[in-house]
Structure formats: structure tokens, C-alpha cells
Amino acid sequence: MHAANLLSHRALLTPQREALVELASERRYSFAELNARANRLAHFLRERLGVEKGDRVSILAHNSVVYIDLFYAVGKIGAVLAPLNWRLAARELAYILADSRPKALLCGPEFTATLAELRTGVDVGRCVALEGAVIDGAPDYDAALAEMPATEPPQPELDAEDPYCLLYTSGTTGQPKGAVIPHRQVLFNCVNTAASWGLSERDVSPVFVPLFHAGGLFAFLTPLFYLGGKIVLARSLEVEESMWVMEEEDCTVILGVPTIFRMWMASPWFPAADFSRVRWFVSGGAPCPEALMETWRKQKGVVFRQGYGLTEVGPNCFSMTDEESVTKSGSVGKPIFHSEMRIVDQAGKELPADTVGELLIRGPHVCSGYWQNPEATAEAIRDGWFHTGDMARRDRDGFYSIVGRFKDMIISGGENIYAAEVEAAVLEHPEVAEAALIGIPDDKFGEVGLIVVVAREGTAPTAESILQTCADHLARYKVPKQVVFADALPYSPYGKVQKAVLKQRYSNPQEG
Numbered sequence: 206m207h208a209a210n211l212l213s214h215r216a217l218l219t220p221q222r223e224a225l226v227e228l229a230s231e232r233r234y235s236f237a238e239l240n241a242r243a244n245r246l247a248h249f250l251r252e253r254l255g256v257e258k259g260d261r262v263s264i265l266a267h268n269s270v271v272y273i274d275l276f277y278a279v280g281k282i283g284a285v286l287a288p289l290n291w292r293l294a295a296r297e298l299a300y301i302l303a304d305s306r307p308k309a310l311l312c313g314p315e316f317t318a319t320l321a322e323l324r325t326g327v328d329v330g331r332c333v334a335l336e337g338a339v340i341d342g343a344p345d346y347d348a349a350l351a352e353m354p355a356t357e358p359p360q361p362e363l364d365a366e367d368p369y370c371l372l373y374t375s376g377t378t379g380q381p382k383g384a385v386i387p388h389r390q391v392l393f394n395c396v397n398t399a400a401s402w403g404l405s406e407r408d409v410s411p412v413f414v415p416l417f418h419a420g421g422l423f424a425f426l427t428p429l430f431y432l433g434g435k436i437v438l439a440r441s442l443e444v445e446e447s448m449w450v451m452e453e454e455d456c457t458v459i460l461g462v463p464t465i466f467r468m469w470m471a472s473p474w475f476p477a478a479d480f481s482r483v484r485w486f487v488s489g490g491a492p493c494p495e496a497l498m499e500t501w502r503k504q505k506g507v508v509f510r511q512g513y514g515l516t517e518v519g520p521n522c523f524s525m526t527d528e529e530s531v532t533k534s535g536s537v538g539k540p541i542f543h544s545e546m547r548i549v550d551q552a553g554k555e556l557p558a559d560t561v562g563e564l565l566i567r568g569p570h571v572c573s574g575y576w577q578n579p580e581a582t583a584e585a586i587r588d589g590w591f592h593t594g595d596m597a598r599r600d601r602d603g604f605y606s607i608v609g610r611f612k613d614m615i616i617s618g619g620e621n622i623y624a625a626e627v628e629a630a631v632l633e634h635p636e637v638a639e640a641a642l643i644g645i646p647d648d649k650f651g652e653v654g655l656i657v658v659v660a661r662e663g664t665a666p667t668a669e670s671i672l673q674t675c676a677d678h679l680a681r682y683k684v685p686k687q688v689v690f691a692d693a694l695p696y697s698p699y700g701k702v703q704k705a706v707l708k709q710r711y712s713n714p715q716e717g
Contacts, residue, residue, distance in 0.1 A: 206365035207388040211395070211431060212277040213357060216240035219406075219433045226454060227270050229440040234270065236433070241355035242270070243277035248353040251282055253344070254309045254331045258283030258361040261305050261371060264417075265289045265298075265320065266313030266335050267440050271346065272416040275311065276427075280369055280388070283361040284308075287371040287383070288417035291315075295322045300380055301373050302327045304576065311346065314338035365389035365569075371576055372419055374516050375701050383576030384517045386419075393543055393569040394423050394519045395431035401524040401541035406433035408457045408484070411450055413442040413465065420489060424460050424512075424520040448474045455482045460512075462490035466497060467638070470504075480507050485527060487512045489520060492607060492625045494632035495535050502531070513537040513607055517572040518591055523605060535629075536604040544568035547590065548599055561608050561623070564597040565590040596623055613704065615644035617653050620682050624704075627685065630678035631656055634671055636664035639694050641702045642685065645711060654685035657707055659694060 215224075220237035227234070234242075250256035262284050264275055272288070279286045287305045289298055302310075302323060307330045312320045314336050323329055332343040370386035398404060410425040426436050437454045439447060448469060451459060461469070466488060469475055480486075485508035486501065498509045510530045514520030525538030540546045547555055548562040556562040571591045574582030585592055596608040609625030616622075624642040631640040639659040644652040656675075660666050668688035675684040689711060695703040 206392065207363040207367060208369060208391040208395075209280045209283070209360055209363055209388065211280070211392070211427070212236070212240050212243055213281070215430055215433060222406075222433060223435055224430060225270065225273060226435070226437045228438060228446075228450065229269065232270070236430075239270075239273060239277070242274045242350065243281065244355050244357055245350040245353040246274045246278035247281045247358040248356075249349050250278060250284065250309065251358060252353075253349065254333075256282065256284050256308050258363075259285065259368070260308035261285045261287040262309045262311070263287045263289050263302070263305070263307040263330070264311040265291055265316045266311060267291070267315065268412065268416050268421070268438055269313075269335070269440065270438070271311060271335055272422075273426075273438075274350075276370075276422065280391075281358055281360060283363055283367060285368045285371050287373075290373070290415070290417050291319075295319050297381075299323055299327045301383075302329055304380075305371055305373075305383060306330075309333060311335055312338055312340060312343070363388060365392075366573060368573065370422070372417075372516050375697055382578055382581055385573040385576055386516075387573045389569050390519065390572055391423075391427065394521065395428045397519070397541040397543055397570055398425075398428035398521045399432055400543075402428075402458075402521065404428055404432055404434065404458065408432070408434040409437065409455055410434070410458045410460065411437040411439060411447065411454070411456050412460075413439045413447055414460070414462070415441075419514070419516040420460065420520045424489065424514075425458060428521075442468075444468050444472050445474055448472060448478050451483070452479050457482060457484045459483055459486045461486065461488055463488055463493045463497060464491075466493070466501065470497075470500065475504075478505070480505050483507055485510055485530070489514060492609075492629055494629055496633045496635075498534060511535070511537050513605075515593060515595075517585065518566050518593070519570045522566065522570075525604070529604070533602075533604045536600070536606045538605065539603050540605070541570075544570060546599075546605065548597055558599055558601045561596050561598045561621070563611055564593045564595045564605070564607070566593060567591065613642070615642070615652055615654055617644070617647070617682065618650040622654055622683050627654060627656065627675065627679065627683055630675050630683075631658065631671060633678060634666060634674040636661050636666035637671065638662075641694050641704060641707060643704050643707050643711065645687070645708070647686070653687075654683070655687045655689065655711055656685040657689050657691050657694065657711065659691055 216236040224236045225234040309331045310329045311333045334340045334343040371383045373381040414421045487510040489512040508527045523538035545567040547565040567590045609623035613624035627642045628640045638661045647653040695706040
């Protein structure tokens, strides 16, 4: 039940099939070539850096084939991949490194200054230089691999619960927590995605999001390699290039976040873009406005789905058919194979259909807990159920919709108001680019909603028109009491809106 041999077995089945297109280098790799690279790195980690079973190995770099090498190499020798979010400040990375204590760290040339700062205050392990980076005492990655054999490395005893990855989640309420992703979870993410999403060896998917996130690693990359499909890997998102790539490489399943879909729509290439080979698009990472999905469907004639996932439970927790993506637009679908879902109240009692409560998930795709944090683990996983902190509802047909984070809920005059629901309504306004709802104190109702709005470039929406859009889509008590406009929303390095910053900024409603 471990995942150490996933690439080895795929390379045995279809060795010469094209597996990866690396856009930055314009290199193409077969499964046999990827497996040989992973084997060479596994030997190097063991023999030259002393990496053993359970040791963490980190990487601080932009997307490249090295992430693929490292992901499969650590699996083969029982080590643990602990990738670093390069968007974080050195102080934030120092906390993660001190917590995870990697045995080795691979570093790209863009981050050598950050690494030098880190090395003055924390043990980062043995360093390896990528892409010609100059790092004191660090061997060159390509030269080191060239000296290693391409044979399969000796494999330690492994089981389903051995850690495979250590992925740090957003620390919006404190320091980041390291979600322990065991071999079991990696394997069942492949199985569940293949069985539930209808992927096949003929599918091609681009990866435009960072590989230090669960979405980059697990949404399509590992499931498609499991099946024998192909990945097109971008170093980062370039809007025009990405649209050309989707056509040129005959991409069939495409993951984005709402911001990316808006960027593509705003591109001058969008009207002429040919998406006829795309089976479906899926939006994840944040609630996707129904108006945005409908615009894509009407203008490009595509299938557009909305997904849901978390680092701790994997990026692909629900699924739907092409037809259901229209008839149930706004829903994330039904639970995937090998998974159980419940919606419960604050007392843990299961709720009936069409009632909002917390989403709980149980199954082999749930993480083991949090690294060296038994308190957080016990709080999140109770009796085998992972408490997501997300509020959801299930309709009578079994389709789930995500209403918002429990911590984003506003209680106004005794009524529950869910931020994501209000934000989705505001985003229906054609001149609104982004929106975030917060609660502010109110003498009469306890707290009321204040919506912070970022206008689309070249537009000037009025507060009155935004409130009218809300009134057209929401019950009266859910309509915000105040609208303020901002040039931009504050985002954490993990891509989440920092509502604590907004609350501090707008705690006095007269200061908007």
C-alpha cells in the first residue's frame, strides 16, 4: 500500500511514452527517462548526503523537472519531501525549517540570497545548487546526478502510514502547520482521481501553479503519471504563453483558480483561443463565481467545473459529470470514491439535506495529522473524521456546495451569514474584480457585514449598484451594511485573503 514504486511501475509499463514537457528548457521526457533521473537522485541523496528513511528533504526553487525528480526519489528511499513556499519571507521560512529540520535542501539561483540569510540562523542541512546557482559548499545538481547509477535504489521497509510529504498550510491563526501526507494518501489520491474524474492515459494537463502546493503536486500531476498521461510543466504562469501552450500541446484537462480564469478572459488572445480539445476546465483554490463559469461556457463552449480540496485531504474531494457541471453549477459535486462525507452542527450531530453545517471527511485520502503538533492533530481529526472548518450544504440529490469558512461566518442579529456566499453574490457585479466580506461591530445587531471591493480596471462601480446586486441574489439580512473600495486585497504568501488585516483596517466603519 505504499507509493514508493509508482513511477517505477509506470516506467515499466510504458517506458517510451512521453510523460513530461518542461516549457522552460523545451525538454521532453519519457517515463523511462524520468524514472532514471529519480533513481540517480535517490542514490545521490542516500550515498552522498546521508539521507535515510524518515529524513526530510526540502527544495526552494521555481517549477522544474527537479521537483519531479525529488518527489519520486524521496518516495523510493522512504524520505520525506518538504517543499518550501518561495513566496514566504526569510523569517517565515526559518520557522518552517526549524520545525521540519531537513537533512538536505535543493536551492535555485533566484533564492541564493534568501538561503544565505537563512543559514545564519537555522540549520538547513546539506545544500545542493540547482541551475548553476553559486552556494558555498554545495555540489552542482546536474553534475552530481551524472555520476550516479540509474538503477533502482535499495528500498527500506515501507507501509501505508510512512510519511511521504510534509506540506505546510497557511498560518492565518498562528504559525504554519506541517500536514503529514503519508504514502497511503498519495496512492489513494491517484486512485480516487482516476476513478472519479474519468482521467485516462490520453489526457494532457498543464501545471501553471507552484509545485510546493498540494494542487500542483496532486491535482493532476501524480494521478496522470499513475495512469500514463502527460504533464506540461510551466515555470510560472505567463498569460499569453499559457494560452498558446494549451493549444499547442493539445491539453485536455486544465486546472486554474478564479484569478487565472479572469486573466485568461482579459487576454487579447482569448477570443481566438481554440479550446476544442479541452475536455473540461476546473477551478479550485477559492469559490468560483457562477457568472465567471457561465461566461466561459457561453463564450468558448467549454465544460467548466468547480473543485474542492485541502492540503490535508487532497485537492480532489468531489466530482461531477459534464452535464451536472451545468445543471448543478455552483456545486462542487458528489464525494469521490473511497471517501465519506458528513455535514454536522457544532455538537457533531449530522444534519439533514439543505442545512448548512461543518464538512467532515473520512477516508484513505486524509492526512496523518500535523508534524510534531499532537494538539492540532487531535483537534482536526476526531474518530477518524477530518474537520475541515468549511461550512457546506448537501442538496437532496447528494450534491455539495461550499458556503464558506466557519471562522468567516458572521452572526448578525442571530442570523448566520457566510462570507463566501456574499462574496460570490458581489462578484456577479460586472465591474467587480475581487471582494472580501468581514464582520464589524454594531450596537444593534452585534456585528454586520462590510464588503471590501476591488473594481475591475477601467471601471468605477458605485456602492449602491453593488448593494443592489447583493439584494438581487441574497436574502435581505445577508446584504452588507457597508461597501468600501480598495486598490487591492491583502493576501498571505499562501494566496489567502488576510481578513484579520482587513478587520484591523476597517474596524471603525467610519474610516472606510
